[in-house]
Amino acid sequence: MTRANSRALAEAFADGPAFVPYLVAGDPDCESSKAYVEALVRGGADVVELGLPFSEPIAEGPTIQSAIARALESGMTPERFFEFVADLDVDVPLVCMTYYNLVYQYGREETGEPGPEPFVRRAAEVGIEGFVVPDLPAEEAGPLRDACDEYGLDLVFVVAPTTRGERLERIMEQVSGYVYVQARLGTTGARSDVSRATDESLDRLREYDVPKAVGFGISTGDHAERIVAGGADGVIVGSALIDVVADGVENDDPTAEVAARLEEKARELKAGTRRGATASGARSERT
């Protein structure tokens, strides 16, 4: 049985494959970042993953590392992140992606003890629907899982190309909302090919009744199309979008211009996702 606490998240995947963009909140500053998220939603995002930047992002490639550095530099903190989310004017579910230490430490000053409950409570308050915590393995997820259940949020896990057998079982017991299918080994980052590992992963996951969103290295509408055609329920795109943000920073472009480019890129990716769905639908009909 697959858990799903958040109705919004469940619905986002129910209605055909989802386009799930990722941005780092506060990159390069709160105001621009807000405009960028809203642009992605205008461009067709079904869910938005928002990164809360952590000082040691061990799962990220250079693109997202830089985005995180810019966001931290601009003063992003967990509290400001929650305010940022509260301020956002979008109608799609938001998933917070961060590292466990920030989840673990939040609210410690009041409670005196570290633990994930205060973080989840506050996230629920501002309307977050779920979490991805890439350095939290299923084995250590108990307390966060409990808090998510208490506040009705989902806990997304990553499944890697190397995840099989017992480990896969253990993760799939814990996962809710959707499963993050890592398209290839390594860290995040835009690549120009689509890995065969993805197909194999999707195969392994076929039996599990939970939306499968594929991420790591998707950068074009064509990629998105092929992934969805291969059976994915969604595509997660981070670095390819952050490249647009980074370009804007480098060239000192006005926020509105960068936002327009992001919206366009989102449309491309969303369109790819849709084409993939048609192909996938056609195929499933054939089979």
Added chain:
Amino acid sequence: MTRANSRALAEAFADGPAFVPYLVAGDPDCESSKAYVEALVRGGADVVELGLPFSEPIAEGPTIQSAIARALESGMTPERFFEFVADLDVDVPLVCMTYYNLVYQYGREETGEPGPEPFVRRAAEVGIEGFVVPDLPAEEAGPLRDACDEYGLDLVFVVAPTTRGERLERIMEQVSGYVYVQARLGTTGARSDVSRATDESLDRLREYDVPKAVGFGISTGDHAERIVAGGADGVIVGSALIDVVADGVENDDPTAEVAARLEEKARELKAGTRRGATASGARSERT
């Protein structure tokens, strides 16, 4: 019994205390060096010690080291040294001061074997009366001693303030011409005081019937006076004279000017030696 092979040398000491200047042959070049030696003789030298420069002058202080470096730089070699001596127009005995390796290697090309004989033979030819070889201890002096005897030259040894007992005996058995009384420990070099070690050394040597010439650090007529008054049969002066040469090199002074200064310095030292002799004579009469 004390040996004396060279009559000239014996005579130089017979007639009252001797003033024995030292210069490095070829410092700073052969022509000047010749002028300087002749100036010293005009100034009253009774014997001249001529240094044949060796690349590792371990017994010399900085002043003589520099003189040696200048002489080597100007191309001085054992063969040129002998020519230099042959060319000299002086009427006092000349003593060659050098290190054993030069004595040992000379003529090897012809004989095929190293050994001191060819060197001594050639020295005799050009009119040298004796040797000082500061790195040749009495224990190793056999072959050189033999060659000297064969060609009628003297072999001077150094007696240090630390030389006593058996060592002193051994040296005094080998010495001929005069004994070089090292006024203080260390290397050559002009100092401004006269060491008490000198008196003690002269005391130790009193019983030996050989001229005692004191060297190391004598720089003024007053020094010379006191040393001779203390019982020495001669004073050896090197660094104080080489300082004059070095000054000339530094200021690029004409050779004649430097030679004049050397002659004057020689007069001062010779005069000191004479005053000392009077005092010494007076004292020996009193006792």
Added chain:
Amino acid sequence: MSTETDGKFGEYGGQYVPEALMPAIEELEDAYERYVLENEDGFMDEFRRRLREFGGRPTSLQRVDRLSERYDREVYLKREDLVHGGAHKLNNALGQVLLAKYMGKERIIAETGAGQHGTATAMACAHLDLDCEVYMGHHDINRQRPNVFRMRINGAEVNPVTVGRGTLKEAISETLRDWATNVEDTHYVIGSVVGPHPFPAMVRDFQSVISEEAREQIRERAGRLPDSVLACAGGGSNTMGAFAEFTDDRDVSLVAVEAGGSSLDVDEDRGVAPNSASLSTGTEGVLHGARTRVLQDTDGQIMESHSVSAGLDYAGVGPELAHLVDAGRVTAVNVDDDDALEAFHRLSQTEGIIPALESAHALGYLEAVAGPDADEGDELGDLVVVNLSGRGDKDLETVIEETHERGIANAPDMDVFTGGLQ
């Protein structure tokens, strides 16, 4: 005192890593249990033999006469500075590289701060014929240049890490990323008792040869166990290595000496701790795959640590050591930059041993509690063993610069010779 169950030391430890790494970590756990714990295929025998022949073990335990006099007690040094490469680091690097070879891996990666672990790993890889790449922060590359050359000369690649401040913390993160990309043929040789299980336990086991030897040597020499054992603590590998065989000897005090840096205070706004004293001033958190004591701000962001000694300059510490401190078995203390420099010069001048700046911290603590200016009545007892974790050749540039800037009183005048150094 066995402190470990299931990769945990009390609340500390665990495996907080990206999913992509888990298979590699499980494979490593398995290899650790078979080869290290059960000596399968004679792994441990080969390891110990290579430690002797290649590494130069056993290292001596030396009574230092003039320090013994100064502190009015018997002071012994465990001479890990004599290990091949110049520090205890080879004990671990050789163990892990050999293990990787038994596991059939083809490629070794490692992080390095001071460069000591990197050079040890590069040496072990050359020795055992495996490819080696070392990640090193650009700041550390600049301050530990001779070690960079040594790695290159041993045939290793050195990959500069330019993110953040460019020190050990960033290098570890970057190496974890490489590992996550190349798990299948690559082993990550971590440099201290940190990271996800089984690293803390495994590195401790490779390093425990220090206390195994020292315990036997001191009994032979002094006829009894020491009253206390002192070791500096960065990640804590020389520390755990020096303590491991003594933890069950309840009468032996174990003292972990951290880098006090320039101050124990913290600049929350800038996210900077001017020290590396995570045991003394840190709080529980999750860093680099393990729950442990870390230097962090109240949000949980990891702080930049600081120490004059690059090898101690780390915001975390081994989970087992954190647990032993919580449990009261190990005492955590700290020594600041100036006192460490002074101790560096003192040992160099009075015993003719130039210690690593890291190790100088342990010596600095002895001076602080037992030196001429200390209060009466310290707790170290009459027989003290100090683990001299490494030699200080790598630190010459730093020491000369810092000694001048700070005006360290007992330093020789180095003015004459500093010209060509910068």
Added chain:
Amino acid sequence: MSTETDGKFGEYGGQYVPEALMPAIEELEDAYERYVLENEDGFMDEFRRRLREFGGRPTSLQRVDRLSERYDREVYLKREDLVHGGAHKLNNALGQVLLAKYMGKERIIAETGAGQHGTATAMACAHLDLDCEVYMGHHDINRQRPNVFRMRINGAEVNPVTVGRGTLKEAISETLRDWATNVEDTHYVIGSVVGPHPFPAMVRDFQSVISEEAREQIRERAGRLPDSVLACAGGGSNTMGAFAEFTDDRDVSLVAVEAGGSSLDVDEDRGVAPNSASLSTGTEGVLHGARTRVLQDTDGQIMESHSVSAGLDYAGVGPELAHLVDAGRVTAVNVDDDDALEAFHRLSQTEGIIPALESAHALGYLEAVAGPDADEGDELGDLVVVNLSGRGDKDLETVIEETHERGIANAPDMDVFTGGLQ
């Protein structure tokens, strides 16, 4: 094979020194006989104990697997690089400084070329609490800077020698001058088996611990004596140390590897030998107090020697070694700068040991006669021991520079990291 009578080795040896030094030398002879040869007051016991505890002896004898394969025979390294300070030099320095202490001397002077003997002496003096001054040529000060810092940090004074080319030859002369001035309270710790008797014999005796250990170790490991023992030869102290206990084993070939520099030819006019191969190309002469083989012109002027390795860059050689070569007991060979550099990189990359450039010469000879490009049928036999006299950390700058200039083929590309070094 006892080669010594009365301070002579055949025709070689003797005491060619200024008279002022003779009493000091006689005093030293007496002390050598009593303390070293007769172990009076337990001198040798204390020396051996300090060598173990402070110096880190015994050093290991390591079979090097990949070189053994390359040369198709058993190759073992005697790991003198693991001695405290990084070279065999401490064996001698510690012995002499301890002897000076037994003799009641207050002040130690020493010369140094590469800086290895100077650092060893500085360490020994700090260890034994004696004042220390080291003479070092200004040229060597520039090319061996880290060692200058180490000496200063150990509390020694370093006196630059500016005469001549400013290398070891000039430094020895200058130290002899200091000794002649301060004989009464000062001992001159000479750094190799050179100089007047009793230095050559005494230094050999202090160094012979190398072959004492190696002989026992190889018998234990290989069950028999080696077919040959290789050691580099500058002055020849590691050489004599490595050979001493084998000289009576007539079936063991002893091979002294000199620095061939850039060529064995000689520039008579400029008085320069572009090598340091006094055994191979020198002639009998008197240098620094002894009759021995020296590089000299036909007049007998000592030539400037040259080698990429500062520690071999000397125009003379120990008289006993010269005698053993004349007598046919030791074979003298040489390896040029380029081949030594190549051997340096080879050992670093294939075994994880960075050798001193000096020691790399011994390894270079193995490559020359037994490497892939060598003719068939060398004389070294199936079981070879190479004395690895020291570690190469001190040589990093030189190696990087020279490797670039000469385009040594097997060197790693160091471009990336050379920026900050110059």
